[in-house]
Amino acid sequence: DTEVTQTPKHLVMGMTNKKSLKCEQHMGHRAMYWYKQKAKKPPELMFVYSYEKLSINESVPSRFSPECPNSSLLNLHLHALQPEDSALYLCASSRSAHDGTYEQYFGPGTRLTVT
């Protein structure tokens, strides 16, 4: 199974809402990632988890809060978002973090719209 799953596929939320994005992989990968992608732009790294510990936070605003409950699951908790946070949020995993020899497997993404 080389699949990364993400739920929900689409999410519309108001600026005062709290919601969560979920990501799951069963490939035994020890690194998991959150990326944000705007239209016609490349994915931008937000967070990296290595062995369930946060290893990189790309100066992401605190209204985005990642969580890695176990090696297969990754969550992104959202609170008090702004309209400019509307984007495609991609989860990815790889066998190891910080190692360019390993490719990343991406999920299909969650299309987030903040109203």
Next chain:
Amino acid sequence: SQKIEQNSEALNIQEGKTATLTCNYTNYSPAYLQWYRQDPGRGPVFLLLIRENEKEKRKERLKVTFDTTLKQSLFHITASQPADSATYLCALYNQGGKLIFGQGTELSVKP
């Protein structure tokens, strides 16, 4: 500053021809370079990885070259098909251990 540039935002070619996409980088010394394909509204899909000591890598109709002197990678799709139409992203690991993507080239293969 560190930059990754892909030669064009869009490339249109005729079916059956070879598509050549370019990825140039400055102020990096990557040991590995990766290429991904992304379809609209979907996540990127890994295609090929090439190491700095490899000049060329092939997979079916795909070929990647890596010239560390020119700081450039070329990505070729031979005998292109309309199904190859997608955005192609090059990516490399920087010293901080992060995968950094170029802005992508949108390839359109016309029948």
